[in-house]
Amino acid sequence: METSIAIPDDSQSSLERVLCYLRGENPQRIACFPLILNHAARVLGVPVGKCIRDAELFGNAHVAAYRRYGNDLITFLSTTSTLAEAMGQPMNFMEDDAPQLAEPLIKDLDDIKRVKVPDFTRDGRLPVYLQATEYAVAEVGSEVCISTVLAGPFTTAAALRGADVFVRDLYKNKEWVHQLLEICCEAGLTYIDEILKRRSLPIIVEPIGSASLVSPRMFSEFVGPYLKRMADHIHANGGGFPAVLHICGKTKPNWGPMREADWDIWSLDGVDMGEAKEFAGDRVCLVGNVTPTNLLKNTPAEIDAEAREICAKGMGSPCGFILGSGCEVPINTPGESLDALIAAARKYGRFDQKERCRADARNL
Amino acid sequence: MARAREAILKDLADGVLNLDEDLAVRAAQEAVTAGLDAYDAITNGLVAGMNRAGELYDQEEYFVPELLICSDAMYAALAVLQPHLKKEDARAKQKCVIGVVEGDTHDIGKNMVKIMLDVGGFEIHDLGRNVPLASFVEKAKEVDADLICLSTLMTTTMDGMATVIEMLKEEGIRDRFKVLIGGGPISQGFANRIGADGYADNAASAVRVAKEICKMAAAAA
Numbered sequence: 001m002e003t004s005i006a007i008p009d010d011s012q013s014s015l016e017r018v019l020c021y022l023r024g025e026n027p028q029r030i031a032c033f034p035l036i037l038n039h040a041a042r043v044l045g046v047p048v049g050k051c052i053r054d055a056e057l058f059g060n061a062h063v064a065a066y067r068r069y070g071n072d073l074i075t076f077l078s079t080t081s082t083l084a085e086a087m088g089q090p091m092n093f094m095e096d097d098a099p100q101l102a103e104p105l106i107k108d109l110d111d112i113k114r115v116k117v118p119d120f121t122r123d124g125r126l127p128v129y130l131q132a133t134e135y136a137v138a139e140v141g142s143e144v145c146i147s148t149v150l151a152g153p154f155t156t157a158a159a160l161r162g163a164d165v166f167v168r169d170l171y172k173n174k175e176w177v178h179q180l181l182e183i184c185c186e187a188g189l190t191y192i193d194e195i196l197k198r199r200s201l202p203i204i205v206e207p208i209g210s211a212s213l214v215s216p217r218m219f220s221e222f223v224g225p226y227l228k229r230m231a232d233h234i235h236a237n238g239g240g241f242p243a244v245l246h247i248c249g250k251t252k253p254n255w256g257p258m259r260e261a262d263w264d265i266w267s268l269d270g271v272d273m274g275e276a277k278e279f280a281g282d283r284v285c286l287v288g289n290v291t292p293t294n295l296l297k298n299t300p301a302e303i304d305a306e307a308r309e310i311c312a313k314g315m316g317s318p319c320g321f322i323l324g325s326g327c328e329v330p331i332n333t334p335g336e337s338l339d340a341l342i343a344a345a346r347k348y349g350r351f352d353q354k355e356r357c358r359a360d361a362r363n364l
Numbered sequence: 365m366a367r368a369r370e371a372i373l374k375d376l377a378d379g380v381l382n383l384d385e386d387l388a389v390r391a392a393q394e395a396v397t398a399g400l401d402a403y404d405a406i407t408n409g410l411v412a413g414m415n416r417a418g419e420l421y422d423q424e425e426y427f428v429p430e431l432l433i434c435s436d437a438m439y440a441a442l443a444v445l446q447p448h449l450k451k452e453d454a455r456a457k458q459k460c461v462i463g464v465v466e467g468d469t470h471d472i473g474k475n476m477v478k479i480m481l482d483v484g485g486f487e488i489h490d491l492g493r494n495v496p497l498a499s500f501v502e503k504a505k506e507v508d509a510d511l512i513c514l515s516t517l518m519t520t521t522m523d524g525m526a527t528v529i530e531m532l533k534e535e536g537i538r539d540r541f542k543v544l545i546g547g548g549p550i551s552q553g554f555a556n557r558i559g560a561d562g563y564a565d566n567a568a569s570a571v572r573v574a575k576e577i578c579k580m581a582a583a584a585a
Binding site: 297 | 424432433475548549557
């Protein structure tokens with residue numbers, strides 16, 4: 001029944017749509033941010049492992065994905081440990097999947113000496129990310145918002161230390177943890193500057209700060225203060241760019257300290273969008289949160305129904321609402337699933353046909 | 365004079381619950397010196413403390429760091445007590461093979477489930493992470509397991525869980541084992557679809573579900 005609703009055409013360009021949020025105006029219809037990361041390789045038809053290590057392929061893949069789907073945000077990221085990788089953390093690369101962490105760089109506390117702010121022209125895959133960003137900005141920057149994504153200090157530190165040991169350090173080596181976070185924060189701020197220089201939007205992801213892992217108290221002590229510095233830095237140097245934060249998994253227990261960190265846009269995963277709107281809608285624009293696995297496994301009609309329900313909860317949020325995926329769009333997501341998600345933003349996220357929106361909401 | 369049994373048990377439990385490894389180990393040494401029964405000290409001291417920690421985790425009072433440090437305290441004290449266990453205390457336990465499926469190296473979730481199943485009285489055979497799918501079947505046969513626990517955080521590897529179940533079916537031994545699955549992208553719906561016996565969304569519920577499905581298996585036998 002849901003899919004029988006006609007899908008209205010867009011007359012606004014993607015960039016105009018996104019700029020409406022920054023101006024505090026209602027767009028013609030809500031934007032849609034499926035977090036297309038490694039899936040972009042599928043659109044180009046190249047193995048993931050190859051795509052994410054080659055600037056030209058990486059850039060081309062994301063531009064191709066945008067042209068294929070019409071997503072309102074291009075997101076350059078293959079794994080949240082990319083900054084750690086450039087800081088010396090060994091990775092295991094795979095032929096057709098995202099890389100994963102190998103043995104931690106920091107085995108003993110003293111190994112913190114080995115951690116350094118990376119050289120952005122040389123270290124790890126930072127040149128791949130930055131060159132791909134430049135390519136996309138030149139190619140489609142006038143029509144769509146382009147972002148380059150990096151992990152927050154807490155996630156980067158956990159990658160360098162090994163998350164299981166790192167979470168124990170939070171109790172046993174507090175001062176040392178702050179020293180490490182300081183280096184990771186400095187590296188992140190420098191990366192943000194490099195991204196801004198290329199006129200791309202820096203987005204911070206902090207999955208290890210998820211409430212699936214750490215408590216509100218730990219968040220306030222070790223995650224929030226550094227995130228606040230990053231948000232302040234973007235506000236001061238971003239030329240009007242908003243500060244955008246994504247945290248996967250459960251986040252509700254940490255919403256209080258998250259709000260203190262002063263971000264403008266929250267991209268959320270395992271939460272109730274209605275509750276998020278209630279808690280923070282007056283302060284932040286909300287993005288989310290179709291279940292990523294459902295994009296992979298469910299039918300377009302089921303995806304449409306889930307997106308419709310999320311839109312009903314998120315629409316009318318005072319600082320705006322953007323339909324998105326809760327976390328990375330799974331690599332093997334069928335194209336028609338993403339089509340269904342973006343079509344749902346066109347159908348259920350309209351501001352130019354108020355009467356029908358309300359009628360739809362009543363029928364839910 | 366040695367302190368009363370209750371006081372020592374309380375320190376064992378509190379050491380674990382309050383992330384105080386020194387207290388737990390001291391209490392374990394005191395239990396040995398005082399001639400307290402090691403099985404009693406483990407079950408009514410350490411395990412009681414860890415179970416309480418699991419409850420707090422379930423209530424979102426404790427999170428991953430707290431639960432891991434509680435378990436560090438528990439295992440440190442257990443190392444003191446274990447040599448003093450009497451032979452007759454070795455009860456038959458239900459056996460569990462656990463691991464992270466092939467292609468995935470994220471193992472914090474698996475390790476948490478392993479700890480709580482261990483505390484819950486299962487005999488654990490941990491295959492680690494990035495485990496070849498056939499190894500789950502081999503190990504389960506080898507140890508005559510009651511339960512196979514499969515974990516993954518990734519959408520690219522979750523279908524490996526279905527493959528393990530298919531392998532069990534092909535060998536005609538699906539009925540011999542209960543299969544419990546979990547991890548970020550996993551849901552009850554996915555568990556139903558691939559024919560798993562149970563799904564759990566955190567370490568505390570994993571033990572509840574494991575006990576439930578294994579009890580049902582024992583009752584049906």
